[in-house]
Amino acid sequence: PGYTFKEVQGSASGQFTDQEQTVTYIYTKDPVAGGNVTVKYVDGAGNTISDNVVKSGNIGDDYSTDQKAIPGYTFKEVQGSASGQFTDQEQTVTYVYTKDPVAGANVTAKYVDENGNTISDDVVKNGNVGEPYTTEQLAIPGYTFKAVQGNPTGQFTSDAQTVTYVYTKDPVAGANVTAKYVDTSGNAISDNVVKT
Secondary structure, eight states: OOEEEEEEESOSSOOOOSSOOOOEEEEEEOOOBOOOEEEEEEETTOOEEEEEEEEOOBTTOEEEOOOOOOTTEEEEEEESOSEEEOOSSOEEEEEEEEEOOOBOOOEEEEEEETTSOEEEEEEEEOOBTTOEEEOOOOOOTTEEEEEEESOSEEEOOSSOEEEEEEEEEOOOOOOOEEEEEEOTTSOEEEEEEEEO
């Protein structure tokens, strides 16, 4: 069991002589299927970025795996044995890649009054798709922050984004008005009245 006859060396039948005789039957070991070797291609977070490759063979046979060129990714490392022999156990070889950075569209922070008039310079942020961005509410003299339109924080995407900070103008105290009561000669004829 476990072997297949291959050949016989010597005479399989004959007559005894005064000399020692040897008859050798040669067998080959039957192949035994080994556990599969699964080759995975993933990003740094473990997400699959290319189809798995499953290799099969007999115990003791050699296997080898390949690093793929995957558009948009750069090879980082291999986990497991990139080449070896099939065993009676399943084996996994994982090729890990990092995602190539892709420039995202700008995020523009605008600062306006309630009528949409610009009250401070725009702030333009740039980064790669998927990276986080943050915009800031500014302290603008003479104005009080009212509301923000858009996402003050988020991630860069391939589409341009705008975040608008809306402010109301602070009331400005007016100067006093003084009413003077004088005669034609300029002499006061009544107390002054001051309006604020």
